[in-house]
Amino acid sequence: MSSGAVRAWYLVHKWTSLVCTLFLLMLCLTGLPLIFHEEIDYLTEGERPLPQVVEGAPEKNLDDALQTALAQFPGEIPLFMSFDVEQPVVNVTTGPHPRATVEEMNFISIHRPTAEPVRTPDDEGVMHFLLQLHTDMFLGLGGELFLGFMGFLFFVAIVSGVVVYTPFMRKLRFGTVRLSRNNRAKWLDTHNLLGIVTLMWASVVGLTGVVNTLSTPLVDIWRANELAEMVAPYEGKPVPEQFSSLDAAVKTAMEAAPGMTPQFVAFPGVRFSSNHHYAVWLRGATPATEQLFTPALIDAETGELTDMRSMPWYMTVLRLSQPLHFGDYGGLPMKILWGLLDIASIVILGSGLYLWLARRSLPAPGSRHVPAGMAHAHEEEAGLMPQPNPAE
């Protein structure tokens, strides 16, 4: 590669890194406890106790659960009902109107067999604070998209980092860490080692993080296209006054999609449904398909199935980006590895910052001003190699 090209790639690496480093440090530091949020929640709150099911008592259904939830928040309407995977519990979200903001919403967990309220997951506290900071820095969609752009810069920094890795490694065996040398050589080698080793993991977690920040616009695109097509015959109809049975709607959806289980129901009028339908979001039963959601639209007046379609490719990408970003799909060992790789990323960011601070007085790689002692070396390396040892 010509010295000009190396210098250009180096500048890309330097500037993309400099712009995103502080935000990436924040993301890696807040992300570390978030990897273990289930374990931390369990340790701080313990297992959620469930009511005793009395033998022979009449079986409760989803309509009963919904009634219990609505009784807790008089005057509000149901927005979502989600199904817990671990326990026979549904979570009901209510709000003053269909497009209520998160702050206006209320949330309650209901035990399905008894339709009695149970403890809700903590949605305040430290973990919630970290999650908000990590997602959008408390700045809403703008903050989310901004962090998405930082994630994109991070990916560009990774790619350019791989390119500038090449000239460094012309004379070093893979993995060499010159610990006995000066601080610069030590940290440069550590930065290069950790960077090249975590390359793929950091790229995947970075890019899936970027995709996750695009969730709001992607759902809007889905609403404007696929959902609009599915509910075209209902266009202009108001939200029905009386809803048909929720329990029957979920059963109808499950009959239409054998082998799938409900993930959540979006009530008429909310973002994930139409004005006239229960949207029953079903997920596959196998690990490969449980991430893939299929919405079944059930007419909320007649209780009949209107349409059911699998999600377009961009919604599938969005769905798959969640586990690949969170690292929560392979048990505790995976989380521990995720945490270790996250710590490695923190060291990469910190050492990169150190190398930049310590380097400013030196000429940029590929520049023609080669210090006298290095004049014998090939200029491409002369700039990039940090203070080569004259003895070599």
Add this chain to the structure above:
Amino acid sequence: MSKARRYTLGEIFAAPLFLAVITIVGLVAALLGDGWFDALSWIGLAVPTLVIPWALVWRRA
């Protein structure tokens, strides 16, 4: 160290490429299933992670 030879692009990227591929295998495996798939994903992610202490001990110079 005697006059070091220059490594080729293939030599420089053989190990990183192997680690990238095994990472991908690790990331995808657990998406496809549980049990053995999970174990495969732990191996896939443990290999690049363990290369770090390996290099710090065996490749220190």
